[in-house]
Amino acid sequence: MTTPADLDRLAREILARNDRGGYTVPNEKVYPFQWNWDSAFVALGFAVYDEDRAWRELETLFLGQWDDGMVPSIVFHQPAENYYPGPPAWGTRHDPPTTGISQPPVAATAARVIYAGSADRPAAAARARALFPKLMASHRWWHEVRDPDGTGLVTVTHPWETGRDNSPEWDAPLAAVTPTVSVAALRKDKTHVNASERPTDDFYDRVMTLVEEAKALHWDGKAVARRLSLRVCDIGIQSILVRADHDLLWLAGELGLAAEAVELEGWIDRSTLAFDRLLAPDGTWRSMDLRTGKLAPTISSGSFLPLYARVGGQAAADRLAGVLDRWAPAVSYAVPSSDPLAPTYDPVRYWRGPVWLVVNRMICDGFAAAGRDDVAARIAAQSRALVLEHGLAEYFDPRTGEGLGGRDFSWSAAMWLAWLARPDAGFALT
Ligand code: DGY
Secondary structure, three states, rough: OOHHHHHHHHHHHHHHHOOOOOOOEEEOOOOOOOOOHHHHHHHHHOOOOHHHHHHHHHHHHHHHOOOOOOOOEEEEOOOOOOOOOHHHHHOOOOOEEEOOOOOOOOOHHHHHHEEEEEHHHHHHHHHHHHHHHHHHHHHHHHHHHHHOOOOOOOOOOOOOHHHHOOHHHHHHHHHOOOOOOHHHHHHHHHHHOHHHHHHOOHHHHHHHOOOOOOOOOOOOOHHHHHHEEEEEOOOOHHHHHHHHHHHHHHHHHHHOOOOHHHHHHHHHHHHHHHHHHHHHHOEEEEEEEOOOEEEEOOEEEHHHHOOOOOOOOHHHHHHHHHHHHHHHOOOOOOOOOOOOOOOOOOOOHHHHEOHHHHHHHHHHHHHHOOHHHHHHHHHHHHHHHHHHEEEEOEEEEOOOOOOOEEEEOOHHHHHHHHHHHOOOOOOOOO
């Protein structure tokens, strides 16, 4: 078993090794560019020992921001041959090249954490003030472009946008997408990672079909939101966005930005109310297929994230704690990314079962805020044991703890530094 001091060293070494000068690649083999939510979590790791570098991680991400406010899922700052789909497959014509989809908006939350922990508040205020309009524009994009009818539920048009790419939640919505491309031969990921730990070829054909559909719409944001053949409300993005709205509102207060605060309050009120539409009869929140109005048949790790958005109180937390109790005999490490008792569960295949530390971080925060420190403490302890016993892998088998996917992974290193290395720092993220 590794010692905490060893992991501290390793985590810093991983961030240094994956640093490309202002941004961090999640893993040089599997993901050789800048990823959106990876960078926001990585910034939390840097914030522990290099505040300037933490801000730069966010600032560099926003170099990829589109005119309509969207922050892309990947910014291709430099060419790399070992990843598919690269810039030509996306055809977005942005400089620097980017994908045409977004990812869970964690950046405002990261900015709040860095600002609040800053040893030099005036310097932090200058960085936060410069970033604020960009963060605001990205939230406006979600609340307006991706919610064109103002329902309070934001639309996701691609499984990669959710970050929980091949979760069973997207099986039914993806089944309605007729594949028009066959891309198995173009994939690079399976040369770096065991194929059993990655999404299937059929998944790739369907998700690349969605890219082709959006290309045909010239990546027009509103047209994509209304017309793509996959349109879902992801309980993960819905929650992470509302939480980030709260954190941006806090920053607006610190920076004295009154008009922005009013706009943020409006989004928070509207979106918070809309969570009721995502409640299944068993009292758990689910993702929704917006084309059919159907809720996802299975609970995923995303279903725990409304607590992180400060939606639902102790009764909801008690219900979700009950779900974890039901799952406990099937897993040694919480929280599996999908229901381990459901037929769709696959404990090694990416988002169909494995444990992911960044999601655990948010779930831990949510349980604590809803009055269940006991559950937060259990998740934190199991996450700490996981990395002490199995290292800083991309994701983990919930039964054995075995590390899966990419090794020496940036956001896992950051979660060690910012969270698991400090068991007494409390469970709250902000
Ligand atoms: C991948 O390539 O697997 C990524 O998750 C897409 O963003």
